[in-house]
Structure formats: C-alpha cells, structure tokens
Amino acid sequence: xxxxxxxxxxxxxxxxxxxxxxxxxxxxxxxxxxxxxxxxxxxxxxxxxxxxxxxxxxxxxxxxxxxxxxxxxxxxxxxxxxxxxxxxxxxxxxxxxxxxxxxxxxxxxxxxxxxxxxxxxxxxxxxxxxxxxxxxxxxxxxxxxxxxxxxxxxxxxxxxxxxxxxxxxxxxxxxxxxxxxxxxxxxxxxxxxxxxxxxxxxxxxxxxxxxxxxxxxxxxxxxxxxxxxxxxxxxxxxxxxxxxxxxxxxxxxxxxxxxxxxxxxxxxxxxxxxxxxxxxxxxxxxxxxxxxxxxxxxxxxxxxxxxxxxxxxxxxxxxxxxxxxxxxxxxxxxxxxxxxxxxxxxxxxxxxxxxxxxxxxxxxxxxxxxxxxxxxxxxxxxxxxxxxxxxxxxxxxxxxxxxxxxxxxxxxxxxxxxxxxxxxxxxxxxxxxxxxxxxxxxxxxxxxxxxxxxxxxxxxxxxxxxxxxxxxxxxxxxxxxxxxxxx
Numbered sequence: 001x002x003x004x005x006x007x008x009x010x011x012x013x014x015x016x017x018x019x020x021x022x023x024x025x026x027x028x029x030x031x032x033x034x035x036x037x038x039x040x041x042x043x044x045x046x047x048x049x050x051x052x053x054x055x056x057x058x059x060x061x062x063x064x065x066x067x068x069x070x071x072x073x074x075x076x077x078x079x080x081x082x083x084x085x086x087x088x089x090x091x092x093x094x095x096x097x098x099x100x101x102x103x104x105x106x107x108x109x110x111x112x113x114x115x116x117x118x119x120x121x122x123x124x125x126x127x128x129x130x131x132x133x134x135x136x137x138x139x140x141x142x143x144x145x146x147x148x149x150x151x152x153x154x155x156x157x158x159x160x161x162x163x164x165x166x167x168x169x170x171x172x173x174x175x176x177x178x179x180x181x182x183x184x185x186x187x188x189x190x191x192x193x194x195x196x197x198x199x200x201x202x203x204x205x206x207x208x209x210x211x212x213x214x215x216x217x218x219x220x221x222x223x224x225x226x227x228x229x230x231x232x233x234x235x236x237x238x239x240x241x242x243x244x245x246x247x248x249x250x251x252x253x254x255x256x257x258x259x260x261x262x263x264x265x266x267x268x269x270x271x272x273x274x275x276x277x278x279x280x281x282x283x284x285x286x287x288x289x290x291x292x293x294x295x296x297x298x299x300x301x302x303x304x305x306x307x308x309x310x311x312x313x314x315x316x317x318x319x320x321x322x323x324x325x326x327x328x329x330x331x332x333x334x335x336x337x338x339x340x341x342x343x344x345x346x347x348x349x350x351x352x353x354x355x356x357x358x359x360x361x362x363x364x365x366x367x368x369x370x371x372x373x374x375x376x377x378x379x380x381x382x383x384x385x386x387x388x389x390x391x392x393x394x395x396x397x398x399x400x401x402x403x404x405x406x407x408x409x410x411x412x413x414x415x416x417x418x419x420x421x422x423x424x425x426x427x428x429x430x431x432x433x434x435x436x437x438x439x440x441x442x443x444x445x446x447x448x449x450x451x452x453x454x455x456x457x458x459x460x461x462x463x464x465x466x467x468x469x470x471x472x473x474x475x476x477x478x479x480x481x482x483x484x485x486x487x
Contacts, residue, residue: 013276014358015096018089020080021357023067025049026097026273027056032262035061036101036108038094038123040077040116041068048074050116061109064097066090068115073154076141077119078170081157091127096276100269106130114138117188118171124183125174135188138195139203142167175206188216279352283361286314286334286353289398290418290443291368298371300341303443304351305418307332307400311353311361318349328353333400335418335444342370393470394421397445397462402479410481411452415460418443422464422472429460439464453481 011026029035037059041050048069056063068074070086077090098108109131112120117137124132138144142164145152149159156163174180185207189200207213286308291297308314309332316323316336326336346369353361397419402408415437419425425445427434437447457480464472 011273012278014278015093015276018092019085020070020089022089022093025065027063029062030060032264033060036103037061037063038110039065040112040119042114042116074151075155079155100272122171125179128180132183132185138199139171140168184212186214279360285362285364286351288366293366296369296371302342304336308334308353310355312356313354315352331401344370394464394466394472396473396475397425397464399477404477407480407482410483413453414448416446419464421466423467424465425462427460427462455481455483
C-alpha cells in the first residue's frame with residue numbers, strides 16, 4: 001500500500017472474478033463521501049494507469065483507477081482477439097467495487113481522455129452509469145488502432161475489415177440505440193485536435209435526444225494538438241467532477257447536494273480490497289540465504305541467493321528505488337547480482353516475490369553492511385567470489401536443493417547451493433565421505449554423485465573448504481527419496 005495523498009492510502013489489487021484478471025488502484029473517499037469516480041487510462045501513461053500523477057488527490061470521492069494492460073498490451077478495455085470477455089471482466093470489477101461501497105450506478109462517474117475517453121463513453125453508455133466525462137475520445141476505435149499494428153492484432157487477433165468494423169461500431173451503435181439516454185455526458189473536443197474531423201465531428205448528430213449532453217468545444221490558438229486539449233481545460237473539468245461528486249449536474253433544475261456518511265460501514269469494501277489485494281497475505285516472503293541479515297560483506301560485490309516458492313520473479317528495492325527483477329527457477333531457487341559495485345555502508349534491501357498472475361508476496365527485509373576488502377585479501381567484484389574476513393574460516397555452505405524435509409523423486413538426485421569464499425564443498429553421510437563439488441566464481445556449486453540413492457530418509461552434511469584448507473561449519477540437509485513405481 002502506498003500513498004495517493006497525505007493521509008489517503010492507495011490500495012492496489014487484482015480482480016479475478018471475470019475471464020481476464022483486472023489490475024486496479026483504489027483510494028477511499030474523504031469524510032464519508034458517497035460517490036465513485038472510475039478512471040480509464042490514455043496511451044503512454046506510466047504503468048498504464050491514467051491520471052495517477054496526483055491530479056485526483058484532492059477529490060472527495062472514492063477513486064478507482066483501472067489498468068489497461070492485458071497480456072502485455074493495451075486493449076481499450078474492450079477485447080483480446082475479439083474476446084469481449086475482457087470488457088465483461090472490467091465491468092465486473094467496477095460492479096464489485098460499487099457493491100462493496102453500497103453505491104449504485106447513479107452515484108458513479110466515468111472519466112477518461114483519448115483512449116480512456118472512448119472507454120468512459122462505452123462503459124458509461126452500455127452499463128448505465130449516471131455521469132460520463134469523455135475528453136477527446138476516438139469513436140472509430142477499430143480504424144484508429146490500425147496505426148498501432150501490435151495493438152490492432154492484440155485486440156482483433158486477425159486484423160480484418162470485418163473485425164475492424166465491429167470495433168469501429170462499438171460506441172456509435174450504443175448512441176444510435178439511445179443507450180443510457182438520461183446520462184449526464186460531458187464531451188470535450190477541439191478543432192485544433194487533429195482527430196476531431198474523423199473521430200468526433202461525424203458522430204455528434206447521433207446524440208440528438210440526449211437532453212443531458214454537454215459538448216465542450218474548446219477553440220483556442222493556444223491548443224496545438226490532440227494532447228493539449230485536455231490539459232488546457234483540466235481546471236474546468238476538475239471543477240465539473242467536484243460538482244458531479246456533490247450530486248450537481250450543471251444544467252437547469254433543482255438537485256440535492258451533500259449526502260456524506262462519515263460513519264458508514266466500510267466492512268464490505270475493506271473485505272473486497274483485502275481479498276483482491278495485489279499483496280497476498282498467504283503468499284510468503286522470499287527467503288534470502290546470502291547476504292546474511294545483519295552481516296558484513298567484504299568487497300563491494302554482493303551475491304544474493306535464496307528461495308521464493310510460488311514466485312516466477314522477484315522485485316528488489318532499496319530506499320524506494322527499484323534495483324532489479326531476477327527470475328526464480330522452477331524449484332524456487334534464485335540468485336542475483338546487482339551488476340555494479342555497492343557503496344560502502346549499510347544497505348536496507350527489500351525483496352518481494354511476484355507470481356505468474358501478477359500477485360505480490362509479503363516483503364523480505366535484509367539489512368547488511370558493505371566494507372572494503374581487507375588489504376592483501378583476494379579482490380572481489382562481479383564474477384569473483386566474496387572472501388571471508390582475514391584469518392577466519394569460510395561460512396557454512398547454503399543448500400538450496402533439495403529443501404530440508406523435502407520428499408524427492410529418485411533414484412538419481414543432485415544437491416546444489418552456494419558457498420562464499422570457498423574453493424570446494426565436501427559431502428558426508430553417516431560418517432562416510434560421499435564426494436566433493438568445486439565452487440564456481442559466482443559461489444555456486446552442484447554435486448551430482450551419479451549413483452542411485454536408497455529409498456527412505458537421508459541426512460547429508462556439507463562443509464566448505466577455502467583455498468588455504470580451512471573448513472567451514474557444517475550444514476545438514478535432510479530429505480526423503482522416493483523411487484518411481486515399477487510394474
């Protein structure tokens with residue numbers, strides 16, 4: 001959870017109630033306000049979340065940002081390969097949030113610009129939401145995305161004239177049918193927008209009969225292109241949204257303002273946010289074997305190793321700065337090197353796991369200290385194994401597979417891990433020496449004995465030996481061997 005504004009937590013989550021997982025961000029209303037603003041993203045915005053740069057920080061309403069990123073690409077929130085289950089997944093998220101807040105579509109505003117403006121119009125008209133704020137939208141979406149071949153192929157699968165026409169007609173067909181005719185629609189465009197003549201003007205006559213249509217035609221020599229139209233009118237539009245939040249649609253008539261419920265029960269929305277949170281309580285934090293928490297690394301190259309069951313990759317941070325995203329092997333093991341020297345001093349590093357669906361694990365926090373290598377010691381650096389303190393034996397080796405207590409399919413089983421400052425690792429079971437494995441420059445080792453292990457429980461002791469012959473403390477790994485059934 002991060003901050004959307006001072007004192008206003010920003011929740012992130014993934015709604016899996018539909019065919020497509022939908023990622024979102026959510027901020028609670030201030031002072032019990034009973035309204036929801038749904039925000040759709042335009043092109044080329046960070047993280048595919050539109051209007052997430054603080055512009056909505058002062059809104060009194062609940063705010064739901066929806067990410068337009070499905071299988072790696074934008075989709076106008078409509079379809080992938082002509083599968084409109086994507087659209088239904090998006091509206092399912094909106095409905096789930098509304099229901100959790102105890103709100104109705106009449107207490108909801110759709111907001112978006114350009115691509116997001118098209119989505120605001122489409123969802124607002126088709127699903128009966130009361131307020132729609134659409135800035136410089138595209139009405140002929142299919143024809144427009146042809147200039148972005150990867151997006152066109154993503155949405156249509158096969159880019160054909162028929163598929164293009166189906167998507168082109170998505171919004172116009174709704175307007176022709178008089179969908180949601182009582183909605184309060186605020187449509188912004190400009191003759192300075194290069195898309196106006198083809199994408200907006202031909203469709204304005206279709207809104208005949210929409211008594212609450214407000215067309216804001218922004219004609220100014222200071223507007224130079226499509227991207228400038230919204231920015232030029234943003235103060236007016238933000239004031240408009242605040243009116244809509246208060247229940248005032250700028251038109252002739254009498255409406256009631258206010259309606260805050262500061263003591264309203266929030267348990268339903270709290271439960272929804274917790275259930276769909278991107279950070280899952282049951283998703284355990286990664287485990288880091290090296291560097292040791294609270295320890296000191298001599299030399300400015302640090303090799304991170306550990307396990308992260310359930311993760312496909314990690315996300316590594318320090319002081320709020322992203323450092324890297326190492327991949328996790330199928331067995332859960334991982335290793336990572338920053339690729340450049342660490343500064344001397346203390347380093348608080350946070351590591352979280354990410355699974356295939358995009359959910360995040362709890363965070364592991366490791367604080368270690370980097371010190372210059374003692375004079376006369378072997379130099380360290382990327383690809384050179386860190387050395388222990390002068391005169392001391394190497395640390396005990398780390399075993400990453402098999403995991404202690406694991407039942408392993410036999411009969412051929414290898415043992416693998418990491419050993420800092422070591423030349424080799426030796427293996428013993430029941431006092432009998434099993435063999436030795438050399439340690440690579442990046443501290444990795446792998447022991448492949450080549451024999452068939454007997455079925456049952458095994459306890460193997462491993463110890464590292466450095467270049468001067470000093471032995472480390474022993475690490476014991478206990479695992480069970482199960483042979484495949486033979487008929």
